[in-house]
Amino acid sequence: MEHTVVCRNVSKVYRQNTVAVQALTEINLEVPRGDFACLSGPSGSGKSTLLNLIGGLDHPTTGEIEVDGSRVDTMERADLARLRLHRIGFVFQAYNLIPVLTARENVEFVMQLQGVPTESRRAKALDILREVGLDGLEDRRPGELSGGQQQRVAVARAIVSEPALVLADEPTANLDSKTAENLMQLLVHMNTEHNVTFVFSTHDKLVMDFSRRLIKLHDGRIVEDERRRP
Amino acid sequence: MRFDMGRGSLLVTLAWRNLWRHRARTAMILFALALGVWSMIALAALARGSLEEQLRKAILNLTGHVQIHAPSYRDDPVIEHRMSVLSPALLSLLNGTSVTAWSTRVRVPAVISSERESAGVTLIGIDAARERGLSFIGAATIAGRQLESIEENSVLIGRKLAERLETEVGRRIVLISQDVNNDVADRGFRVVGIFDAEPRALETSYVFAGRATVQQMLQLGDAVSEIALMTPDRAGLEPLLARLRAAAPDLDVQPWTVVEPLIVLTEKITNVILVIWYAIVFTAMSFGLVNTLLMAVFERTREFGLFQALGMPPRHILGQVLAESLILLALALVVGNLLALATMRALADGIDLSAFAEGFAMVGISPILYPTMTPQDVTIANALVFVLGVVASLYPAWRAARHVPVVAITRA
Numbered sequence: 001m002e003h004t005v006v007c008r009n010v011s012k013v014y015r016q017n018t019v020a021v022q023a024l025t026e027i028n029l030e031v032p033r034g035d036f037a038c039l040s041g042p043s044g045s046g047k048s049t050l051l052n053l054i055g056g057l058d059h060p061t062t063g064e065i066e067v068d069g070s071r072v073d074t075m076e077r078a079d080l081a082r083l084r085l086h087r088i089g090f091v092f093q094a095y096n097l098i099p100v101l102t103a104r105e106n107v108e109f110v111m112q113l114q115g116v117p118t119e120s121r122r123a124k125a126l127d128i129l130r131e132v133g134l135d136g137l138e139d140r141r142p143g144e145l146s147g148g149q150q151q152r153v154a155v156a157r158a159i160v161s162e163p164a165l166v167l168a169d170e171p172t173a174n175l176d177s178k179t180a181e182n183l184m185q186l187l188v189h190m191n192t193e194h195n196v197t198f199v200f201s202t203h204d205k206l207v208m209d210f211s212r213r214l215i216k217l218h219d220g221r222i223v224e225d226e227r228r229r230p
Numbered sequence: 231m232r233f234d235m236g237r238g239s240l241l242v243t244l245a246w247r248n249l250w251r252h253r254a255r256t257a258m259i260l261f262a263l264a265l266g267v268w269s270m271i272a273l274a275a276l277a278r279g280s281l282e283e284q285l286r287k288a289i290l291n292l293t294g295h296v297q298i299h300a301p302s303y304r305d306d307p308v309i310e311h312r313m314s315v316l317s318p319a320l321l322s323l324l325n326g327t328s329v330t331a332w333s334t335r336v337r338v339p340a341v342i343s344s345e346r347e348s349a350g351v352t353l354i355g356i357d358a359a360r361e362r363g364l365s366f367i368g369a370a371t372i373a374g375r376q377l378e379s380i381e382e383n384s385v386l387i388g389r390k391l392a393e394r395l396e397t398e399v400g401r402r403i404v405l406i407s408q409d410v411n412n413d414v415a416d417r418g419f420r421v422v423g424i425f426d427a428e429p430r431a432l433e434t435s436y437v438f439a440g441r442a443t444v445q446q447m448l449q450l451g452d453a454v455s456e457i458a459l460m461t462p463d464r465a466g467l468e469p470l471l472a473r474l475r476a477a478a479p480d481l482d483v484q485p486w487t488v489v490e491p492l493i494v495l496t497e498k499i500t501n502v503i504l505v506i507w508y509a510i511v512f513t514a515m516s517f518g519l520v521n522t523l524l525m526a527v528f529e530r531t532r533e534f535g536l537f538q539a540l541g542m543p544p545r546h547i548l549g550q551v552l553a554e555s556l557i558l559l560a561l562a563l564v565v566g567n568l569l570a571l572a573t574m575r576a577l578a579d580g581i582d583l584s585a586f587a588e589g590f591a592m593v594g595i596s597p598i599l600y601p602t603m604t605p606q607d608v609t610i611a612n613a614l615v616f617v618l619g620v621v622a623s624l625y626p627a628w629r630a631a632r633h634v635p636v637v638a639i640t641r642a
Contacts, residue, residue, distance in 0.1 A: 077544060100244065100251060109540060113240070
């Protein structure tokens, strides 16, 4: 089976002067292509840390991480940026839209960095915004959108370039339940229609209920890895 | 590396829009930069205007663009060091298109006496008609009349000298000097004109008489002390100097820069002062620019982390911050230059410094100051601000590109 993510004996220690905090310990994980997996656990269990390591936003202290066949733990900054640009999409808890760009421009952002021609880029951005239910709002800036709408823009941005992997850190944390459910249905649709691999980090039971795989962390270790029927 | 219009336009779009996220702050730094540019250009224009006026007066103060003398005259300006015959080649050059005006003069130390007082002066025998366009005396304001012939037995004296000698137009004075035989030569002249001059020192230093009259008085024959000439361009004298020296190898041919070294020194000092002013202004401007950019980078730490998370290479983040700086500098240069241009237009009739006129006149500075904006000064000011501005922006841009994505994104 082809795996999008492979973690082998991954550990992460944060050092602050003389204090060392073991955030992750001996993580071994394989995420097959097209998986819809959820990292759960209490605060401080290492969910976000693991997500950041997989996304190349941080480096493991020990161990190896492969994303779509590339070793992210040994890559240089420029190579990591290229990997994130072409192969990984991010959805953050706090939307993290670029405030001076419109919704359409935010979605086009990654494609523009990839060098996609203007017309093609614009058409794809409008299509994906329509797909996430934001038709007619493409020229609004983030400050003119609701929380749910901003998160939809963030999701659209993450998936528009059809990455191999989407990492979502608490994507429903700032949404009401109805909006959160709508968002999850959208992501499931993206997963099934476009075979995009999703890995979530969440406290939200709603997200866990939508997931086909539940990976529980506790004190930096995987304590349970369950395949389920959503 | 080819320039990618897509990424390039993205960086410029981000830079332009981010500049105006904090309009008041951007407007303030823009104003400060523009003011700095304006002050650099305006001060240079004032300094150049003053210098140009001093240069003009020094050249018109009997210096001309080029002077020709007997070899030892400049070291010892006495009657023994005189020129007798001008070669045809030299005359041909003097009458050619490279020379706009020229004349010969007799210049000797003398004593002038009225019935009341005496004073040491420089007696200058001139052809008044040829001094037009060549020296100040050709167009001076004269109470009475100008000299009309090189043979008339008349003199022009300065107003200050007339006051000192307690004489006036129509009265007679006596001039005493030394002739070619080292005998005392004296002669009575009638004062036909009293001239005003700047600096005032000229009014007490010089006494002008007809050249032939002076030659006769000193038994010089056709000999003269100096030839002065003017050209269309005082900055491009080297070719003419070379030809003059070739035509008169036995004579001392020197440009105004050698004859009036003090003015050349003044010009150098002015340039040094301008450089110091530019350095001070730019240092002050760069602190403001760097501080503004660092604040903007600090406030957008999370955003830069997001850029990296989305796959923007660090060099593009650096490029985006530099683009902001470039736009800011370009706008400041446009505004600053337009302000300077408007200022020069408003001051086209000169700045009236009459309140200080007495002091200025003594050192030869006109009470009306005409700012002079030169392409060189404008280019240097603009290039300096732009280049050094970009250099000053490198540190904030580097800071922005150095953020660790996970640290930046998780910053509250």
